[in-house]
Amino acid sequence: MQRILSTELPMHPGEQVTIAGWLHRRRILKQVAFLIVRDAAGLAQVVVTDPATRAEIEAISEESVIEVTAKVSVNAAAPAGVELISPRVRVQSAVSVPLPLELHRPELTATLPTQLDHAALALRHPTRSRAVRVAAAATEGFRSALAAQRFVEIHTPKIVASATESGANVFALDYFGRPGYLAQSPQFYKQMMVGVFERVFEVGPVFRAEPHDTGRHLAQYTSLDAELGFITDHRDVMAVLTSALAGMAAAVEPWAALETPSEIPAVHFTEALKIAGAPEDEPDLAPAHERAVGAWAKEKHGSEFVFVTGYPMAKRPFYTHPDPADPRYSNGFDLLFRGMELVTGGQRLHRYEDYVTALDGDVEPYAGYLDAFRYGMPRHGGFAIGLERFVARLLEARNVREVTAFPRDLHRIAP
């Protein structure tokens, strides 16, 4: 089948061509029928007057897959200034049942659960497919920005032996008769690989058995992870993250405008509490506090992004490096995007003795990981961006499920 795309039609006026796609819309009038055919590139209008062809298309429903061989006719009133006339239609797949969703309206009117139940169909709607395209572009922007700075891509195990990294809930599985767990992050592995390549990144799934049923939690999400060695402190990590975000913003530009400042404003945790009007002994920022700090950054600095640095050590995982000037606080940061936590990062411990202390000597479950530190590791740090959260905030989706092709949560494991 020699086929051209709908967007290529204006380059073939007067020619006989073949297009192929989904029967997006069909209007059958008395003398004439209009078909709108949708392909990956766009829409094309087909005018049917021949009675035999008309009978054929009357027999199939919208979303049937058809090939149309026809003549390209210039018509200023048609989409893109051309339409197809005198068509011959061949059916690849005939749809013979009613659709549970209407795809041809500007918005999907079905509820989110209905959309997710019928994901294979709902994702064909531009509001849903756009989010997947934006995720793909952002991922590529992330990788290119880091690859240009000597980062090497890695692929790490998603099945691990201990459920011990950060205290988040994990999924347990039967690993050839032994207990195994789904990895909550590539944290340990990316740190180990800093010992090999100095700078590494990974794009991959992470798993959280989160009992939270909220608009921002998923049981599986895509984590954009990076880790780098030979830093001075967490500020070097923040600089690399800033460049990665710039790469992502540039890559999503065809779909959504996003400005990333060359320097993202940063406030210390204690300052953030004041901005949010929170009690000064709060150990963490609640969502409402994050919104307040995000609003402050927008108003004061004109920035959609803001770093909060120096989170209390008490609330950070054991591998977190303390602030040398005040060890109650950490060299760890969060990045808020439009008032919501998007990235967690920071400097990590790099000396074996510091790990032994941080773990209270309970090193056995971490033996393979701690090997890296026992055998020499530089000062290092890194970060993890939640891809779906990035896309949701960017596209102003209220629920992260709206931008996830096949979300997994407390209640949903299919399709």
Place this chain on the structure above:
Amino acid sequence: MQRILSTELPMHPGEQVTIAGWLHRRRILKQVAFLIVRDAAGLAQVVVTDPATRAEIEAISEESVIEVTAKVSVNAAAPAGVELISPRVRVQSAVSVPLPLELHRPELTATLPTQLDHAALALRHPTRSRAVRVAAAATEGFRSALAAQRFVEIHTPKIVASATESGANVFALDYFGRPGYLAQSPQFYKQMMVGVFERVFEVGPVFRAEPHDTGRHLAQYTSLDAELGFITDHRDVMAVLTSALAGMAAAVEPWAALETPSEIPAVHFTEALKIAGAPEDEPDLAPAHERAVGAWAKEKHGSEFVFVTGYPMAKRPFYTHPDPADPRYSNGFDLLFRGMELVTGGQRLHRYEDYVTALDGDVEPYAGYLDAFRYGMPRHGGFAIGLERFVARLLEARNVREVTAFPRDLHRIAP
């Protein structure tokens, strides 16, 4: 810390610079000590004559992480024509234990299990790190080749509701009190997404609870998946695969030479049996048969790659499209690389009725997947490349674990 890389030293003759890295090798002579410092880019030689500095480096072992501030001295006898003299050394991490592996020899002499037990250290050896770099380059080559042909990247669920795709063994897990399984492939999801974007790819982990303890099986591996719509038959899929392999070969070129012919030779399954001298009623190719067909392709066509097409339907999964000319055989193929199966692919069924027939009416476990076909799908097909197998064959590793950073198998779940 303003640091330059070891490979940048020749650009700074006579200057004072700082390098940083691992103490790769230390030779302490009577009057002088030589340090070899390894960073991500290469090696640098440091000459120590000052007694205080000598005492400092005597106190630490190889693989300690150090910063060296020194003068760049031109010396034709030194590696890269320069060495560092009059150094000041600062220690970031001191190693004080003996190393379980010797990293400075051309080959790792430790057994593979010892290397894997101490992966964080063993991966620092160039023979091991090279494989990870090659995997990263191949992955990028795969993605670029497909992105240039309108393929959209997707991220799909790794936790699924049914253990039903291909009959391979799956890992079971507890999903919020319900049974869940780790996905053996993104097969169903990439097909569904053909209905959205026509052409998609995914790079991600897949899981097989393989009871095989061989040099070519892993419990987790990285699958390079692609799927495309509006094909005529499996030959369009083979053409895209050929272009993806060309992209991968170009990307790995700095580490390993690989020629991919612009057209890869193809033999029908029945022909492949004859070449291998196998009985004509064999339903599949055994590893020895694959080796024979690989040798034939090399001898007859000068090609390291060979397609075997038309595998019997009996041995292919239910979504396989039969050969219209002889429905005992499929429009499915394998690609052999140096005599081993590297890729499986083919044309898929695209009509809902054909799925109902193929599943003997047992459609309930597949409802969300079959939605795609019920609501219109084009003729389509795809393939999956096993990344670790590709790297292993390319680098002539006998065991796929030699090229996998942290392999998972029947016996191994850590580190």
